[in-house]
Amino acid sequence: MLVIRDLQAFIRDEKQEAKQILCGVHLTVKPGEVHAIMGPNGSGKSTLSNVLAGHEGYQITQGDVHFEGKDLLTLSPEERAAAGLFLAFQYPVEIPGVNNMYFLRTALNSIRHHKNLPPLDAMDFLSLVKSKMKEVGMDEKFLSRAVNEGFSGGEKKRNEVLQMLMLEPKLAILDETDSGLDIDALQAVAKGVNTLRNGTRSFIVVTHYQRLLTYIVPDVVHVMVKGKIIQSGGKELAEALEAKGYGWLENEAEV
Amino acid sequence: MISTTHPVTWVQTCFAEQNTGAEQAWLSLFRKKKLHDFLQKGFPTKRDERWKYIDLSALSKTAFSAASLSEQSQRIKKFISERKLQNDNTIIFINGHCADIHMGQLPLGLIVCSLQQALLKDDMQIKSYLLTEQDHSFAALNAALLTDGVFIQADKDVVVTKPIYCIYISTEQQAFVACPNNRIVAKENSQLKLIEEYVSIDTESYFNNVHTTIHAEANASVEYYKIQNEALSANHIAHVTIYQQKQSQVKTYFFSNGATLEREDVSVIQLGDHAETRMIGFYKLGRDHQQIDHHVQINHQASHGTSTMLYKGIVDKKSKAIFNGKVWVGQKARKICAHQANHNLMLSDSAEVNAKPELEIYADDVKCAHGVTIGKINEQSLFYLQSRGIPKTQALKIVMNAFFSDMLNHIADDPIKHYIASQVNYDEPV
Numbered sequence: 001m002l003v004i005r006d007l008q009a010f011i012r013d014e015k016q017e018a019k020q021i022l023c024g025v026h027l028t029v030k031p032g033e034v035h036a037i038m039g040p041n042g043s044g045k046s047t048l049s050n051v052l053a054g055h056e057g058y059q060i061t062q063g064d065v066h067f068e069g070k071d072l073l074t075l076s077p078e079e080r081a082a083a084g085l086f087l088a089f090q091y092p093v094e095i096p097g098v099n100n101m102y103f104l105r106t107a108l109n110s111i112r113h114h115k116n117l118p119p120l121d122a123m124d125f126l127s128l129v130k131s132k133m134k135e136v137g138m139d140e141k142f143l144s145r146a147v148n149e150g151f152s153g154g155e156k157k158r159n160e161v162l163q164m165l166m167l168e169p170k171l172a173i174l175d176e177t178d179s180g181l182d183i184d185a186l187q188a189v190a191k192g193v194n195t196l197r198n199g200t201r202s203f204i205v206v207t208h209y210q211r212l213l214t215y216i217v218p219d220v221v222h223v224m225v226k227g228k229i230i231q232s233g234g235k236e237l238a239e240a241l242e243a244k245g246y247g248w249l250e251n252e253a254e255v
Numbered sequence: 256m257i258s259t260t261h262p263v264t265w266v267q268t269c270f271a272e273q274n275t276g277a278e279q280a281w282l283s284l285f286r287k288k289k290l291h292d293f294l295q296k297g298f299p300t301k302r303d304e305r306w307k308y309i310d311l312s313a314l315s316k317t318a319f320s321a322a323s324l325s326e327q328s329q330r331i332k333k334f335i336s337e338r339k340l341q342n343d344n345t346i347i348f349i350n351g352h353c354a355d356i357h358m359g360q361l362p363l364g365l366i367v368c369s370l371q372q373a374l375l376k377d378d379m380q381i382k383s384y385l386l387t388e389q390d391h392s393f394a395a396l397n398a399a400l401l402t403d404g405v406f407i408q409a410d411k412d413v414v415v416t417k418p419i420y421c422i423y424i425s426t427e428q429q430a431f432v433a434c435p436n437n438r439i440v441a442k443e444n445s446q447l448k449l450i451e452e453y454v455s456i457d458t459e460s461y462f463n464n465v466h467t468t469i470h471a472e473a474n475a476s477v478e479y480y481k482i483q484n485e486a487l488s489a490n491h492i493a494h495v496t497i498y499q500q501k502q503s504q505v506k507t508y509f510f511s512n513g514a515t516l517e518r519e520d521v522s523v524i525q526l527g528d529h530a531e532t533r534m535i536g537f538y539k540l541g542r543d544h545q546q547i548d549h550h551v552q553i554n555h556q557a558s559h560g561t562s563t564m565l566y567k568g569i570v571d572k573k574s575k576a577i578f579n580g581k582v583w584v585g586q587k588a589r590k591i592c593a594h595q596a597n598h599n600l601m602l603s604d605s606a607e608v609n610a611k612p613e614l615e616i617y618a619d620d621v622k623c624a625h626g627v628t629i630g631k632i633n634e635q636s637l638f639y640l641q642s643r644g645i646p647k648t649q650a651l652k653i654v655m656n657a658f659f660s661d662m663l664n665h666i667a668d669d670p671i672k673h674y675i676a677s678q679v680n681y682d683e684p685v
Contacts, residue, residue: 076641078641078644095640103643107640110644110646
């Protein structure tokens with residue numbers, strides 16, 4: 001499904017100075033697997049998510065990424081989405097003046113267009129989106145609002161999961177979708193992921209805390225520190241991290 | 256003293272071409288006087304603060320000739336019948352000359368005629384209107400080379416629900432100058448909606464120098480829509496003056512799309528208490544060297560008046576947008592509430608925006624606010640839309656449309672709203 005080899009990337013800060021963030025990431029995700037990436041702040045987890053989705057702010061200096069055999073790094077963000085990649089944003093963007101329903105329908109029909117499927121008409125779309133909203137516990141009034149504008153943190157994240165349910169990606173990356181969520185919203189997010197889970201669809205769940213992983217049980221847990229994955233293991237690794245913190249792994253990495 | 260930017264010899268040539276001797280003696284004298292005024296003043300230059308940012312040199316460089324009325328060919332008729340805003344109340348101008356007036360069920364008490372018709376009838380109101388001095392060069396030029404115009408008057412209590420659509424078509428003749436002058440009067444308690452649209456068929460570098468004056472008497476309501484869809488290399492200079500008596504309501508909507516050079520001078524003068532004014536403007540510049548300049552002024556001379564001014568523009572390529580909004584509150588005006596805003600979205604690094612909000616207040620106890628922004632497309636919004644599979648070009652369109660979607664919501668008249676929306680490629684939300 002996804003093969004990342006020796007990925008290195010930097011970003012230019014306000015002073016235009018290059019700051020290396022990814023220092024050689026290796027990661028292989030097979031169909032149907034759920035991978036969790038954990039790690040302290042600033043370790044490069046969100047950068048990895050953004051680079052995979054095609055954010056232009058990062059310069060890639062080395063390595064390659066293949067998604068179902070396609071060279072992902074040569075594709076535009078919309079081509080990646082059409083190929084089946086989805087990023088649930090850590091900070092979903094507010095777009096005043098763009099109606100949420102219009103946005104969802106345009107997105108869905110863009111993806112359908114790529115799959116050579118006819119666009120959904122307004123009626124079919126409406127019944128589909130309403131049923132998905134019920135699944136994530138979102139009020140229908142959010143359809144007529146502007147995209148994420150004035151949404152609470154939880155509403156924004158539910159809106160991300162709603163988009164994921166609508167677009168049915170092959171690989172979904174959840175970038176700290178659990179941060180700042182109350183327990184109801186957390187369960188709604190987990191439910192959204194678990195509904196989509198099947199033998200072929202894969203997930204990368206980026207998180208600080210083990211808490212989300214009790215609802216979304218991962219197959220593999222990775223720890224990312226200073227731009228590298230320094231340890232991988234089963235779900236018990238997440239539990240160990242919760243108990244001991246990242247300190248012991250960071251120290252190990254420096255040796 | 257004759258200014259250095261002169262001579263504009265084409266003005267004299269046009270004047271001579273138009274001076275057939277058929278018109279009334281007073282008009283002939285008046286036009287001669289105005290020609291003299293214009294020749295003395297010349298076109299404004301960059302030394303004039305109000306004309307500092309706009310380059311008018313094209314007007315002196317081209318030798319324009321007097322506009323002549325073309326025949327209303329089948330082609331023009333077909334063109335008009337296909338216009339979206341065309342309705343039972345349509346007035347057709349060709350190269351500044353009134354070619355046809357179609358009025359469906361003309362309500363009793365509504366006068367609609369061309370300015371030339373009114374002059375032929377020796378209408379005293381039109382005579383005194385034309386003789387009212389406006390002291391600037393484009394007014395002098397308009398009077399000296401007066402082409403035609405429309406005279407619309409709604410008598411007391413007359414309500415005209417359907418908009419009166421005035422379409423100004425430029426066609427066939429190249430490099431002509433037309434000087435239409437429109438006078439709109441809404442008497443006490445009356446209601447009027449007026450659309451002025453400027454378009455072209457197969458002609459390019461002409462020059463429209465338009466004058467429109469609107470009187471909204473006590474308790475009258477006027478909606479004025481100005482849609483500038485001129486040819487890409489056309490020049491369009493317009494002065495709109497609006498007088499408001501007590502409790503009158505005026506809404507103006509300006510939409511600028513075409514032309515290489517456009518200047519809109521709008522002055523609203525609130526003369527009576529409790530007058531309300533809403534002014535909306537949108538400009539879309541997308542070609543190198545295109546200049547669009549909106550100078551908008553509201554004068555609060557009476558008390559309890561309200562005004563809102565909202566202008567937004569998208570500026571691309573190497574084009575230049577100019578906005579100058581001025582709120583003036585006289586010493587005797589009490590309890591004024593005025594709001595002014597101008598927002599610009601720049602799509603290119605070589606585009607230019609000159610925005611200047613002004614408040615000039617001589618009274619206490621007023622509430623005035625103003626704000627200007629100039630920004631770029633939010634890259635994060637674009638990335639967000641793209642990451643959901645929406646192609647970049649469409650994402651850009653969505654973000655641009657979002658920028659002015661609130662403006663469209665101010666337009667109460669649905670056909671006009673849809674028309675303006677379609678002009679800026681706005682996708683209707685589902």
